[in-house]
Amino acid sequence: MTRIHPTAIVEPGAQLDETVEIGPYAVVGAHVRIGARTTIGSHSVIEGHTTVGEDNRIGHFASIGGRPQDMKYKDEPTRLEIGNRNTIREFTTLHTGTMQDTGVTIIGDDNWIMAYVHVGHDCRLGNNVIMSSNAQLAGHVIVEDYAIVGGMSGVHQFVRIGAHSMLGGASALVQDVPPFVIAAGNKAEPHGINVEGLRRRGFSPDAISALRSAYRLLYKNGLSLEEAKVQLAELASAGGDGDAPVQALIAFVEQSQRGIIR
Structure with missing residues (x-):
């Protein structure tokens, strides 16, 4: 009743x-x-x-x-x-x-x-x-599975927050956060891979290692986005546990309308 x-x-x-x-x-x-x-x-x-x-x-x-x-x-x-x-x-x-x-x-x-x-x-x-x-x-705004949005954060319209990513507290987000990435700040910038979250959800060490390599290609190696995409595609065909998450990362970047945080 x-x-x-x-x-x-x-x-x-x-x-x-x-x-x-x-x-x-x-x-x-x-x-x-x-x-x-x-x-x-x-x-x-x-x-x-x-x-x-x-x-x-x-x-x-x-x-x-x-x-x-x-x-x-x-x-x-x-x-x-x-x-x-x-x-x-x-x-x-x-x-x-x-x-x-x-x-x-x-x-x-x-x-x-x-x-x-x-x-x-x-x-x-x-x-x-x-x-x-x-x-x-x-x-x-689109917030994908297992994402975390920190307290006091503001997210601009039409932004997309990728799966397994994390937006730190009191952040201002105006572009897309790729999956698996930690972002924080005003304006929000990338701060590595959400390693602890991925471990808790059962991602293998090989998958996490591949995502770390993908992050370096996107943000640390001085590559343009187009250059990074080419090398990401090669990384995603290595034949290991990291292929699927890296492919998901590539698909997200390709589909981004506002552009990813840089």
Whole structure:
């Protein structure tokens, strides 16, 4: 049976699994769907065309599914989609998408989103992302799997943060961070490979060694980006554990729209 505190407001039309729990003074809008075993903290607002999956924990005073902070927005029925097993802490703001993009903001699975985080319209978070307190994403940002965004960091619109990368605290990011790379500063600059994170996630010593070599080609050997790409392609065909991650790094660089941090 759904446990809804008597002071909470659930508008007609909202679809709640029978195991959902909603705390005091929370508000759930008419176009919201919430999956099994998800809990909503007191005073939180879940509104808009928002879908929340299973086993999510949403803290107190969170604002989920609000209108995008975009002056071109004209009340179109854009969406926010949240996956499963996410932790979303106090005072977080997650906004719906805009028609200028895909019309949807997406939060994947197993993400850890700390207090006061802002995820702007049309952003896409993958799985197992960590966003530390007060991290701020402008619109259209992509954060790939296992990336870490440090507290008090600000990320420019349309930036992409690669898988297994780390953005240090209080950083200002205006270009893409390649996968596996540590970035920090204002403006953020590269500071090596996220070795400890890769070890924790089971990357082999050979794979980490190959990524270190790739980093040197990109950032330490005085090569132009085009020259580095040629040598990266050679590194990615060595026939070892490092081939796949280096190929992922190459693909990211090739697809970058804003350019990678340099």
